[in-house]
Amino acid sequence: MARAVTPRRKALVTVLAWTIGLALFFPILWTVILSFKTEGDAIASPLTVLTTPFTLESYHVVQDRSNYFLHFWNSVVISLGSTLFALVVAIPAAWAMAFVPGPKTKDLLMWMLSTKMMPAVGVLVPIYLLFRDLGLLDSRIGLVVVLMLMNLPIVVWMLYTYFREIPGEILEAARMDGATLKDELIHVLTPMAVPGIASTLLLNVILAWNEAFWTLQLTTSKAAPLTTFIAGYSSPEGLFYAKLSAASTLAIAPILILGWFSQKQLVRGLTFGAVK
């Protein structure tokens, strides 16, 4: 029986939800506000910041100094490329783990996840040397491979959780009708799992978009995504808050918009398997 929701309780929960939501969103909002201020105003005390005039000065400077579209395009290629590549590898892997688990499947899954716990800098030098010898430094393809490997455990885990909710009998029925393994994967499982795959894809695009260790270390100019674009606007000697905020706003805008339109899938992706 559902618990009766009193109006008071509803109001309380609404206020709480809004407070948490605003608290989480506040840093982004503040970044956007600072991006429309002059350098001097941006570093002033918070109350003064709100009363000073707005200006597009920082956006002009950022536009003049950097090639935003090059960085933007690199970010798109790298994040989308690495996610699609990861899906191609992860769908068969998750299928095997969900429908034909062996005695060590759980251990394997845990081991995959444990690789995420290693500090990335620990493998920086070996990967850098490999990239140097393969000529992959400052190349988009190199970053696609590295980010694919970085996010693969998460992709496999998400798909695995989703696939487990699909009744195995459906696949069995397909097999009875003479479907080969390939048919089963492509024509039966994948279409049924589209919502799960979509939310996995979205979440991983966001993760790859925000990745700021490998993208900074392995690129210089040609393949440099938006993380490098932002990193160019912090300065040890000289005020930079407004320009850095403008660069950050430009860098997060596309992913913020994508997130806004795909909220439903994202929330579903993050919560499936949680409530049974």
Place this chain on the structure above:
Amino acid sequence: MKITIRALMGACALSALATAAFAETTITVATVNNGDMVRMQGLMDEFYKANPDIKVEWVTLEENVLRQKVTTDIATKGGQYDVMTIGTYEAPIWGKQGWLLPLDFPASYDVDDLLPAIRNGLTVDGKLYAAPFYGESSMIMYRTDLMAEAGLTMPAEPTWDDVKAAAKAMTNKDKEIYGICLRGKAGWGENMAFLSAMANSYGAKWFDMDWKPQFDGGPWKETLTDYLDLMTNYGPPGASNNGFNENLALFQQGHCGMWIDATVAASFVTNPKDSAVADKVGFALAPNKAGVAKHGNWLWAWNLAIPAGTQKADAALKFVEWATSKEYTALVASKEGWANVPPGTRTSLYENPEYQKVPFAAMTLNSINAADPTHPTVDEVPYVGVQFVAIPEFQGIGTAVGQQFSAALAGTTSADDALAAAQSLTTREMTKAGYIK
């Protein structure tokens, strides 16, 4: 058929030759984001006019990201960069490692014109490994109006006692005016740059000749106690989070009576566009403790160097030569005025009567000349560097010690505990690294 193939191959060969004739060499230059470097990116047309066959690709990064990236690249000989912007800290270490190419400039470059203090810090075994793009020391910037109100005059070479008296007289916490603003944010290039230089002026040092840390000695205790005393009584609130930029903003908005920091700041605080106190700033040499021969001023330069892994050494050298030449200085002066030329690298700049009119020129030169990276302390020490120790381990150690001192400023630990922790952590790291047998 054969003829077609031959014709095609011929055409290919021809076009390959044609491309070779117009081949451009593209060099990648990694640099920090500061005003002088950004200005140079806007003046590149002049370089291209003289060198139509060279194209420069810029990679501008935040200081710490840049340091991490170029270190990885140079240590693995990754060859991603042809010219790197490096500090006075890296130049001697990397030069010694054989990671940088020695710079052999033509006579017209006039190497002897480089300021001796700066040049010495970039030279290893008689070879210059990096060319200074701009140099800086530290000095006192103070509010002339507040000093006059307090009935004080700033001596040209004040002692720490003078500074303390002035800070006390200028502080008016009700009006949010704090006598002195100093760095408090933890980091080897943040609070430790200031405190190491201040310690030199108290006769303290990081290590003795056997590389034994000296935080347990009297001079360091005096340094830290006086620093904490100044900052708790006359400093702004929350100073343990303040670095260069935070203090710059405070000073520009009129909240600081004095600020001891990089000479580069002089051009910011005297710029009426950003600074509310632009016409009320005076300059003085960084202080010393009465009777100690060393002043508390550091020495730093951002330099251009060529990594040993580059395939384009000739083009890279041409660029470095242009960017650090007298002609470049003249170019900036003609386009943006003398106050905007990169300071602190050449004697000829300070002999120029036009440049002497810039209000902070003389004090910048005096401050740079008063710092000697090869003899930074009163006693003899085994290391080079004024506000740092030019050994690879220093970044880690300096930041860890800086965290202790920053905590002492925030009030979460005492000066004695911070010094004891600094002593033990430095001893541990230096023993691990093999300096202490």
